Amino acid sequence: MKHIVGIMPLWDDEKDSIWMLPGYLEGIKHAGGIPIIFPLSTEEQELEQLIEMCDGFLFTGGHDVSPRIYNEDPMECVDSCEVRDKMEMIVLKKAMDADKPILGICRGIQFINAALGGTLYQDIPKQCPSSIEHHQSPPYDIPVHDVSIVNNSPLQKCLRVSRLSVNSYHHQAVKAVAPELSVMAVSSDGIVEALYRENSRFLWAVQWHPEFSYKTDANSRKILEAFINAI
Secondary structure, three states: OOEEEEEOOEEEOOOOEEEOOHHHHHHHHHHOEEEEEOOOOOOHHHHHHHHHHOOEEEEOOOOEOOHHHHOOOOOOOOOEOHHHHHHHHHHHHHHHHOOOOEEEEOHHHHHHHHHOOOOEEOOHHHHOOOOOOOEOOOOOOOOOEEEEEOOOOHHHHHHOOOEEEEOOEOOOEEOOOOOOOEEEEEEOOOOEEEEEOOOOOOEEEEOOOHHHHOOOOHHHHHHHHHHHHHO
8 A cells, every 4th residue: 555645735826826846746656655735724624634644744845934933024035925834834743743754845844944943044145145056947857066964864874875966946045953953964055955853753854856856866766765665
């Protein structure tokens, strides 16, 4: 029997509509799971029923995380989705309480860090200027910079490498790491690129995009497979 993975929805403000990048769904299917897209809802009873049905959860990219979560006023460039932030706060807490495996990608690492008490750079170019390319142009499956992987971290044990070339498409990033989380990878400019929670069965989050590169990159596949295998 395959495991069901709840995928956090992407939201299109202009079309007032849920949408989804196929890589999130196909990547989970390729790794052996069955993906389902959550509705955009803050109804706790509905979410509880969905959470009970799912075996793991993927926190996707998309809107900026609202700085109000970590008690800052938003900069003008921040584009957040209040309903999604509230929904994901509920899902994250209940999934952690049930100790169900969680994987965060891009916004996912940022949201998980903020929700657990960390802070973010609201905008890397303004707050942490760097020569590293963190916001690449298409195609998005091409690596644009390297990350250093922390020795003996779960990611290092999974991939068995100390450096990794990754794709990158974000303008927010982890600033202060949440107390419950530990760093698994950093870029050469000091930006946190991967986190995990030691006290969870599986709670990993990466800043890069394995959903774009899993077809051509074995390490991207290994990350998605480690998530599914944890279930």
